[in-house]
Amino acid sequence: MAHNISERMFGLTQNNSTVREMFEEGNRLAALYGRENVYDFSIGNPNFPAPEKVKDAVFDVLNNEPSTMVHGYMSTAGYPDVCAAVAGSLNNRFGTAFDAHNIVMTAGAAGSLNVILKTLLNPGDEVVVIAPYFLEYGNYVANYNGVLVVAPPNAPDFQPDAEAIGKALTSKTKAVIVNSPNNPTGVIYSEETIKRIAAVLEAKQKEFGHAIYILSDEPYRELTYDGAEVPWLTKFYRNTIVGYSWSKSLSLPGERIGYLVIPSEADDSSLIIDAAAIANRIMGFVNAPSLMQRVVMHCLDERTDIGSYDNNRKMLYAGLKDAGFECAYPQGAFYMWVKTPCEDKEFCRLAKKYNILVVPGSSFACPGYVRIAYCVSSKTIEGSLPGFKKLAEELSL
Ligand code: PLP
Numbered sequence: 111m112a113h114n115i116s117e118r119m120f121g122l123t124q125n126n127s128t129v130r131e132m133f134e135e136g137n138r139l140a141a142l143y144g145r146e147n148v149y150d151f152s153i154g155n156p157n158f159p160a161p162e163k164v165k166d167a168v169f170d171v172l173n174n175e176p177s178t179m180v181h182g183y184m185s186t187a188g189y190p191d192v193c194a195a196v197a198g199s200l201n202n203r204f205g206t207a208f209d210a211h212n213i214v215m216t217a218g219a220a221g222s223l224n225v226i227l228k229t230l231l232n233p234g235d236e237v238v239v240i241a242p243y244f245l246e247y248g249n250y251v252a253n254y255n256g257v258l259v260v261a262p263p264n265a266p267d268f269q270p271d272a273e274a275i276g277k278a279l280t281s282k283t284k285a286v287i288v289n290s291p292n293n294p295t296g297v298i299y300s301e302e303t304i305k306r307i308a309a310v311l312e313a314k315q316k317e318f319g320h321a322i323y324i325l326s327d328e329p330y331r332e333l334t335y336d337g338a339e340v341p342w343l344t345k346f347y348r349n350t351i352v353g354y355s356w357s358k359s360l361s362l363p364g365e366r367i368g369y370l371v372i373p374s375e376a377d378d379s380s381l382i383i384d385a386a387a388i389a390n391r392i393m394g395f396v397n398a399p400s401l402m403q404r405v406v407m408h409c410l411d412e413r414t415d416i417g418s419y420d421n422n423r424k425m426l427y428a429g430l431k432d433a434g435f436e437c438a439y440p441q442g443a444f445y446m447w448v449k450t451p452c453e454d455k456e457f458c459r460l461a462k463k464y465n466i467l468v469v470p471g472s473s474f475a476c477p478g479y480v481r482i483a484y485c486v487s488s489k490t491i492e493g494s495l496p497g498f499k500k501l502a503e504e505l506s507l
Pocket residue numbers: 154217218219220221244289293327329355356357363368
């Protein structure tokens with residue numbers, strides 16, 4: 111049928127994000143059965159409020175900083191004092207030597223990735239992702255006419271297999287996206303894994319004679335359990351560019367605030383920094399939200415309530431294991447990755463009978479699993495467990 115929108119966008123209207131669809135389905139079921147009787151584990155929308163300090167900082171900034179500055183345009187890379195504060199905080203935590211010019215403030219992790227992909231990609235350039243992966247990467251790469259190349263999953267521990275990544279690299283590879291703690295598995299990539307990936311990339315850079323960048327997508331960096339540490343990648347691989355977001359660490363996903371770190375040691379660093387600031391502007395972000403830049407500057411040491419996520423993790427894991435499901439104990443983020451005893455989409459269909467909404471692994475290029483986002487209230491988890499138990503019985507576990 112004739113239509114007046116672009117072919118690509120038409121395609122997207124016909125095949126929209128499964129996670130978003132589930133989210134809408136959750137709203138539909140809630141209208142029918144009441145919100146408290148629907149166990150919606152579909153989307154990574156933090157249920158815990160932002161720390162009090164965020165609200166205080168909003169009022170402090172509004173009361174004490176000049177309005178024309180707080181709400182005005184600034185350099186497209188961000189306020190220099192905010193960039194300097196972010197660089198200082200990273201240096202304290204990771205022993206690095208960044209300064210303000212290494213930081214570009216962005217509209218969240220999605221903004222970071224789009225800005226850096228716009229900066230790096232020529233049409234036809236390849237970007238390697240590691241399954242299972244956040245499916246939006248495919249859209250982001252397509253935005254700049256790049257080509258997504260998927261390295262296969264490495265079950266059962268889902269630590270990426272460096273050799274398999276090596277096989278996915280070609281002379282057209284511009285970047286590899288790494289996401290740890292991982293959405294959807296909750297796995298933290300170990301130092302050993304990172305070193306192996308770095309060695310493979312170093313060798314391939316030499317072979318092909320050009321840079322291959324790691325784009326480290328880190329919205330879950332601070333969401334770790336049992337004292338687990340997330341390796342800081344610029345220490346292991348020179349051509350690493352980090353994309354960060356406060357969406358999860360401060361429960362601020364609607365505010366769209368994050369940053370890119372572009373280290374001086376990276377190949378073409380100065381050019382990338384200049385181009386990323388321009389990309390921020392010409393993609394229409396212009397700059398990261400001004401008020402939020404000023405607010406996060408005062409909240410660099412603040413974190414969401416990781417203890418509540420940890421309680422959810424424990425309760426859900428114990429309940430699922432008790433019911434007979436096979437799942438890994440997440441080390442970070444707020445996702446449980448559960449093996450399905452039947453086809454994953456069928457599992458999601460069956461779960462809906464108990465008003466439980468989960469996302470099929472095939473939505474992350476890894477069928478045979480489902481993702482349960484446990485960034486919900488503990489009541490939701492408690493309420494869902496009898497349904498999970500019945501589902502396990504129905505599946506003869
Ligand atoms: N990357 C990953 C792995 C995510 O899970 C998400 C959001 O869920 C994003 C990026 C986008 O985050 P933001 O809201 O900061 O754009």
